[in-house]
Amino acid sequence: MRKQRTEYDSPVDALVAIAKRLSIYESRYKKTSETFFDDFSKGQLEDSEDFVEWANDYKHYVVIRHEIKDHLQHAA
Numbered sequence: 001m002r003k004q005r006t007e008y009d010s011p012v013d014a015l016v017a018i019a020k021r022l023s024i025y026e027s028r029y030k031k032t033s034e035t036f037f038d039d040f041s042k043g044q045l046e047d048s049e050d051f052v053e054w055a056n057d058y059k060h061y062v063v064i065r066h067e068i069k070d071h072l073q074h075a076a
Contacts, residue, residue: 018061025054
């Protein structure tokens with residue numbers, strides 16, 4: 001499987017795109033991304049392709065959200 005790299009014009013654009021993907025997983029598996037990631041990190045879920053991608057998307061979401069929050073705090 002070959003991954004495709006997507007570049008965004010801004011961190012906000014990236015955050016929106018990732019949030020949309022997270023929403024799809026949440027609807028499919030009837031679980032919030034936070035709950036999923038906690039279960040996945042504890043080894044309570046298998047390492048399926050969907051779950052690995054969901055975990056990676058959630059980690060990226062948290063990092064980008066934190067970066068945006070830091071930028072906003074420093075701008076105020």
